[in-house]
Amino acid sequence: MSTVIVEELGPRGLRRARIATVLSLVALAAFVGWLLWRLAAQGQFEGRLWAQFVDFESQWPQFLLSGLWGTVRAAVGAMVIAAVLGLFLALGRLSPTTPVRVVCGVVIDVFRGPPVLLMIFFAYYALPQILPSGLAGAISREPLYALVIGLAAYNTAVLAEIYRAGILSLDRGQSEAAYSVGMTRGLAMRQVILPQALRRMIPAIVAQLATLTKDTALGYIITVSDDLMGRGRRTVQGSPINDLQTWFVVAVIYFILVWALTRLARRLEVQQRQKLGAGAMAVTGEAELDMLEEGAAEASRAEG
Amino acid sequence: MDRFAEILSGPHLDLLIVGTRVTLYMAVLSYLLAFVMGNVLAAARVSPIPVLQRAAMAYVSVFRNTPLIVLAFLFWYGGGRAGWPFGRLTTAIIVLGLYTGAYIAESLRSGINAVPPGQAEAARAIGLPFTGVVGTIVLPQAIRTVIPPLGNLWIANLKNSSVFLVIGIDELTRAGRRIGHALADYTSAFIVVALIYLALVYGSAQLIKLIERRLEIAR
Incomplete structure (x- = not known):
């Protein structure tokens, strides 16, 4: 090379x-x-410290691996919620009505500004104090809900910015053509703009799913027990004392999962680029989104 | 409003100030480490030596695709069982620096690769030595394109420092949780902490824009 x-x-x-x-x-x-x-x-390579992870008779490997299901559930749940709410937020952010646009912009900035962990804490500690006792009890009993809510809140804002970047990356001619054949704004958005824009955003959305999957590990801090991290905690608490081995195994499982998603995103992006030429979306994740204010417009100008 | 006045006075205010200071301290030092790591890794990635390219690629892949909290556990608890010599705060700074370093490496690499090949070819054609090609032609152009991503990574790094409350660092998010617990009002406490984070992030973003504008070249 x-x-x-x-x-x-x-x-x-x-x-x-x-x-x-x-x-x-x-x-x-x-x-x-x-x-x-x-x-x-x-003495970190002693067999007794590692035996647990390959001894399928003892159920430990199954116990640890089944935590993966909890992790995937949290990630998919948060992603689905964020994908739907994010779309509405993005449309609001692009609305011609000034108050709607301003409010949605503020919501996006406020949810995306602080660390995602603060969102998760808010869902876990603060929501039960605000919500009616029925819902509050559900969150206290099942911290996984708080994890999903916190992740969904943060990622709604992130996805809204991805959607917005995708919509703005389309050539203006697309919406102009739609209006000129007499389509209303809403119809043009649904029939012309979104179908094209959404396709362009898929790589960025998958990349964000990878980031979100990594962030599910933060559930450990609010005592989620049925995911990979929770299972890791149980393994560490048992004997023998094998913190290094446990977190190494957990790290490997996470790595495989997230690496596969990252690779998929990368491949989709390359395909997209080949299909669209230079105008393809270059937003690959949240890190690149942080100062999007001028970014999206600039990108379409520079690349188009 | 009384509640906010209560949070912003006495021992609670002290907690917030110390928390903000620790967060910034961690963010600055880990970013410096990350910057050094990023440069070394990016240099390895663009070097003509396959072994170094592969090693840097593996490092970046491992640190980018593993949750930060798992890395923190691996070093702090795992390392703790195997002679890891550093204390909490130092460990947090090192782990965060190693993590963000992988992202910085990728930004720098793509910045270098974004310089049109013709630039380096032209520089070689007029007889510049390797150091001249890199130092006066490629890097000055690359640096301008990487300022925005490096700025974003500074912000991400600042936010990610919150994860280290899990190994007992008294940073800003933890201060918020303690105040919320003490007052039995997490909502107000987290709102105040969120506002501090927003101020830090917004301030950083403005600063980055300023730097970007200073370094801009007319094209």
Whole structure:
């Protein structure tokens, strides 16, 4: 793979690259070796600390893995809610009526500004104090609801910005053509703009799903018990004392799940780019969205 | 309104001030570490040495696709059983820095790759040495395109620092929870904390825009 900086290497460059390859291999091997040696010296590779995770007779692997279902449920639940509410919020943000537009803009900024953990805390600690006791009891008994509500609130705002970026990325000619054949604003949005825009947003939405899936792990802090993190907590509390091994296994499971989603998003984005040419959406996740105010308009100008 | 006056006075105000200070302290130091990590990793990614490219790719993939809280547990509790030598706050700063570093690496790499290849080719064609190509042609252009993403990552990093309350760091979100508990009114406490975060995020965004405008070149 050639990058911008490095040209095709000549004989001297190739020799240097080979030397650098050997040196960096040695350095990397030394680091990994040292790490493994340190861990081994602390007895972290003893079989009894790992046995639990491969002993399918004891049900521990099943117990841990079944937590994955709780994690997926929380992620999908929050995503579905956020996807629907986010669309309405985005349409409100683009509304020609000034008060609606302003209110939706403020809602988006307020929900997206603070950390997602604060949203989850709000759902878990504050909502039960505000809501009628029936609903409050449900949240207190099942922290998973609070996790889903908190994640949904935050991601509604994030998805609203993704939707908005997608809608703004469409060529103005699309809406102009729709109006000129006599469509109303609503009809043009439903029949012409959204079908095209939504398709463009799919990669960004999948990427956000990956981020959201990572954030479900925060449920640990509000004592969610039926997801991967909750199961991890139970494993750590038992014997033997295997914190390192447990969180390593949990990390690997999360990694596989999130990595698959990230890869899917990446692949969809590449497909999209090939189909649309240079005008494809480049929004790949929440990090890129943080200062979208001018971003969306600029992006469509720069890339179009 | 009485409630807010109560939160913004006496011991509660002290908690908020200390919490804000700890959050900012963590955010600044971890971002510095992340910036160094990001540069090293990005350099490895654009180097002509496959081993370094692969290693940097693996690092970025692992740290981007694992929840931050799991990484915190792995280092703090897991490492704690295996001779990890650092205290809470240092651990939090290191883990957050390593995490954000992976994102910074990706931003820097895409910034470098966004410089049209013709620029570097032209620089080589007029006989600039490697350092000249990189230092005077590629990097100055790349830096301008990466300012917005680096700014966004500063904000994300600031927000992510809240996760470390789980290993016992008394940062802003935890201060909010403590005040909410003490007053039996989480709603008001979290509203105040949310406003502080909004101020920090908004202030950062303005600052980033200012830097961006300063570095802008007419095209």
